[in-house]
Amino acid sequence: QVQLQESGPGLVKPSETLSLTCTVSGASISSDYWAWIRQPPGKGLEWIAYIYYSGTALYSPSLKSRVSISRDTSKNQISLSLSSVTAADTAMYYCARLTGYGAPFDYWGQGTLVTVSS
Amino acid sequence: SYVLTQPPSVSVAPGKTASITCGGDNFGTKSVHWYQQKPGQAPVVVIYYDRDRPSGIPERFSGSKSGNTATLTIYRVEAGDEADYYCQVWGTDSDHVVFGGGTKLTVL
Numbered sequence: 001q002v003q004l005q006e007s008g009p010g011l012v013k014p015s016e017t018l019s020l021t022c023t024v025s026g027a028s029i030s031s032d033y034w035a036w037i038r039q040p041p042g043k044g045l046e047w048i049a050y051i052y053y054s055g056t057a058l059y060s061p062s063l064k065s066r067v068s069i070s071r072d073t074s075k076n077q078i079s080l081s082l083s084s085v086t087a088a089d090t091a092m093y094y095c096a097r098l099t100g101y102g103a104p105f106d107y108w109g110q111g112t113l114v115t116v117s118s
Numbered sequence: 119s120y121v122l123t124q125p126p127s128v129s130v131a132p133g134k135t136a137s138i139t140c141g142g143d144n145f146g147t148k149s150v151h152w153y154q155q156k157p158g159q160a161p162v163v164v165i166y167y168d169r170d171r172p173s174g175i176p177e178r179f180s181g182s183k184s185g186n187t188a189t190l191t192i193y194r195v196e197a198g199d200e201a202d203y204y205c206q207v208w209g210t211d212s213d214h215v216v217f218g219g220g221t222k223l224t225v226l
């Protein structure tokens with residue numbers, strides 16, 4: 001059974017950097033694609049980035065200048081970093097798995113709520 | 119950037135059929151995936167590759183695609199189907215992932 005668990009600070013100050021970690025169990029992050037998706041309160045889903053088995057990453061054009069996704073294969077963790085945050089970055093952040101290019105997100109974490117506020 | 123268009127809301131009486139559309143340019147050979155999200159929960163895929171249904175998803179859920187419109191159809195709607203539904207594709211001219219804006223299904 002694949003399980004994903006997001007973790008990180010629930011409150012980040014404006015202009016600072018948001019950092020989240022997704023710990024994966026039941027699967028190896030050296031395989032498949034692993035993504036971050038966010039959802040502002042009361043709004044829709046927004047894909048942020050994914051990283052796949054080769055370590056190559058791809059980013060949403062709207063966030064590309066501020067976001068970085070990385071992985072630690074020794075810990076089986078995926079990380080997200082989003083710089084210069086504003087209130088508009090307040091959202092539930094999910095990590096999710098895809099089995100390959102073109103595939104759906106078949107496993108999701110429960111999500112972690114990040115609020116940007118001073 | 120690529121845009122997927124969904125109606126913001128759809129209402130249906132219990133036992134009836136609900137249809138949720140997802141429009142996009144040049145779907146072509148790109149596959150559409152559908153997710154159900156209930157309040158306070160992560161999304162769950164209910165249809166993938168246009169029309170396939172994951173194990174555990176009731177047969178009442180059906181997907182189709184014609185031209186530039188994909189449709190999620192829910193037959194014999196139940197109160198428990200009330201949720202937000204999102205379509206998703208991989209970009210037609212990139213390797214990006216795109217979600218539709220979501221449709222809130224209300225069971226009357």
